[in-house]
Amino acid sequence: MTTERTTSTDPHARPATADGASGPPRHTGLARLGAWSASHLGIVLALWLVVLAGFGAFAPKVETALSGAGWQDSGSQSVQARDVIQHDFAGMGSTALQVVVHDGTGPIAKDPAARRVIAQVESTLKADPRVSTVVAPRPGVSLSRDGTTAIVQAGAAQDANTMVRAADDLTAPLSRLATSTISVNLTGSSALWSDFNKVNHSAMIKSEVLSWPVTLIVLVLAFGSLVAAGLPLMLTMVGLLTAAGALVIATHLAPVSVWALNFAMMFALALGIDYALFLVVRYRSALHHRGAQPGDRRTAVEAVAETMGTAGKAIAFSGVTVLVSLSTVLLVPSPAFRSMALGIMLSVVAVLAATLTLLPAVLGKLGTKIDAGRLRRPGSDRRPGRHTTTQGTTHRRGVEQLMHRWGALLHRRPWAAGALALAVLALLAAPVLGLRTGMPSISIIPANQSARAGYQQVTAAFGQGAPGTLQVITPTPDAGAARAALAHDRGIAATVPAGANDGRTMLLAIPTTDASAPATGATIDRIRTELPHGSLVGGAAAENHDLEKALSAKTPVVFALLIGLGFLLLLIALGSPLIAFVGTITNLASIGAAFGVAKLIFGDGHLSGLLGFQSQGFVDAWAPLFFGAMLTGVAMDYTLFLLSAAREQYDATGDPQHAMREALRTSGRVVVAAAGVMVAVFLTFALSGPLAPKEMGIILAVAVFLDALCIRLILLPVVLRLTGHRAWRAPTWLAKVLPAVRFTH
Structure with missing residues (x-):
C-alpha cells in the first residue's frame, strides 16, 4: 500500500484556524525564524556584526597562516619513512631542499666562479634556521659525470609545510647568485610545491577577479534589479570573511592548505547566488499575490515568513546536503584534502546561516523596494503607482512564460525529450570508461619556474x-x-x-x-x-x-556514501523513494559526462592548443573524488530547488502535471540563472595559464551546464510527467517512519 498527500486546490490558500475559520498563517519552524528576523533587523545586524568582527580580526592573516604542503597519505609507508629520516638522518628526506648549480662553460672544478657560487649557495642555506645540515656536491652522487652540474642538498629541520615556506623565501635569493654562464635553481619536492602553489594561486585569484564583472552582469540580468542583484554579494562576503577567519583559527589546531581559501571563495559565491536567487524569486511571488504596497511592513514580514516556510526549508536541506557531500572527502587521509573540504564547509555554514537570518531581515526591511533599480524592458509600464505589484513582473514574465512553454513541450513529448537528453549524456560519458588518472607531473609547473628548471x-x-x-x-x-x-x-x-x-x-x-x-x-x-x-x-x-593509491581506494567509498546519503536526505525532504532515487542517480550522469569530456581534453589532448596546455596523458588523481563531492553538493542544490517546488505544488493541488509545469515555471529560471553564473565563473578558470585551474574550470563548468540543462530541465520533469501520482507515493510503512516535511505555507 502507498500513500500520497493532497490538500487545497489553491496554491496560495492560507491555512485554517483551529475552529475552521480562515485566518492568518501560524508560523512554525523556519517561517517563524523568517518572521522574527524580518521584524528585528537591528538585532540581526548587530549579531552578525559581532560575528564578522570576531572572525574578521583573523581574516587578514589568512594568506600567511595557511600551508603549502599536506599532499600526502598521512598513514602511508612513505610518510613513515620521512619521519624516520627527519629524526635519524638530519632531515635528508623528501622535504629536503636541492639547489642545482650548472656551469655552461665546462666542469665546475675548473671554474673559480662556479666554485664561488657553490660556496655562496652553501652559505645562504646554512644561514636559514629551517635547514638542519648542508651537504656539498659529491662525485658519483650529486656531481654529474661531466662535472658541469652539481647539487647542493639542505636537510629539513622543520615539517613539510615549513619547508615549503622556506622554499618560498629562498628561491629568489638563490636565483640572484646566478651569473651569465652559471645557473642556480632551487628544486626538490618542497620547491615544486612552492612554485605549484604560487603559480596556481595567482592564476586563480586573477580568474576570480576576471569573473566578477561577468558575475555582476549575469546577476543583474537574473534578478532584474540592482538592489536584488546585490544580495548574493552580501551573502558571499559574509561567507568568505567568516570562513577566512575560521581557517586562520583552525591553523592553531592543524595545518590548513592555502587552497582551502580558494575553494571557500568559490563556494561562497556559488551558494550565495543560488540561495539568494531562490529566496528572492519566491519572496517577489509572495509579495505579488498579497498585493503588497510600498511601506506595508506587515505584508512584507508575512511574505518573508511564507518564503522561509517554503524556499527557506529547501535551502536548509540543500545546505545540509552540501555539507554531507563534502564531509565524505574527510575520509581521504590527506591534510591538504581535508583542509580544503573544511574551508568549503565553513563557507557553506556561514552562507547558510546568513541566508536563513540576515537575508530575511534585509528582505523584510526592503519590502517592495526589492525591485528598486530594476531593468525596464521597452514598453514596460512606467506610470507612478504601478511599480508596487508589477515591478519585477515585467522582467520575470518572459523567462517564466518560456519555462511554462518548455514544461508544456515536455508534457507533450516526454519520451523524445528524455531520450535526447540521455543520448547526449551517454555520448559525452562514454570516454570515461578509458579515463586514466595520475599524480601531477612536472609539466604542470611553467617552464620559467626555478623548480622545473632545476628538475x-x-x-x-x-x-x-x-x-x-x-x-x-x-x-x-x-x-x-x-x-x-x-x-x-x-x-x-x-x-x-x-x-x-x-x-x-x-x-x-x-x-x-x-x-x-x-x-x-x-x-x-x-x-x-x-x-x-x-x-x-x-x-x-x-x-x-x-597518495594516488589512497585516492583510488577511497573514491568508490566516497561515491557510495554520496549516493547513499544523498538518497536518504532527498527521501527525508521529499518523502518519495522514486524521486529520491532518480534525483540521486541522475547526479552521476552529469558527473560522468563531465569526466568523459575531461578525458578527451586533458587525457587525449584535444583542444590543448586552443586552451594552451600540455597534456599529461591523464586527469589528476584527486579530480574524480574531490570534484565529484563538490558537484554532488551543487547538483543537490538544483534538485531540491526544483523538486521542493514540485512537491509544494503537488501537496497544494494534487495534480502531478500541474506541479511539474509550475515547478519549471517558478524554479526553472532559478536553475538557469544560477547555473549560468556558475558556468561563467568556472570558465574563467579555464582561461588561466596553469593546467590545474584549467582542469578544474572545464570539469566544473561542463558538469554544471549539463546538470542544469539535461538533468534538471529535462530528465527530472520527464520523470515527473511519466510517473504522475506514483512519483510522490511512498509505502505506508515508510510514510509512518519518515518525518512530515512540508514545503507548503
Missing part, C-alpha cells in the same frame, strides 16, 4: 629517474640484502648508500623511469615486497604514489 637539469645530468630518487630505510643487519634486492630489480638504475644511524641504514635507489611514470609506481610496489622485513620506501615519488 630538468637533474634529469639531463643524472638520468630521468634521478628527480624521483627513492629513500630506502632498512635495518642495518639487513643492509646487504636490501642492496642486493635493489640491484637485481629491473626498475632500479643505481643504488647509493646514504648513511647509518640508530640501527638503521638509508639507501638511495634511483629508478630507471620518470618520477611520475606509472612504471615508477610499479617499481615502488615491487621493491616493497622484495626488501627485507622492516624496510621502508620513501621519497617524493613514493609519497605521490601512496
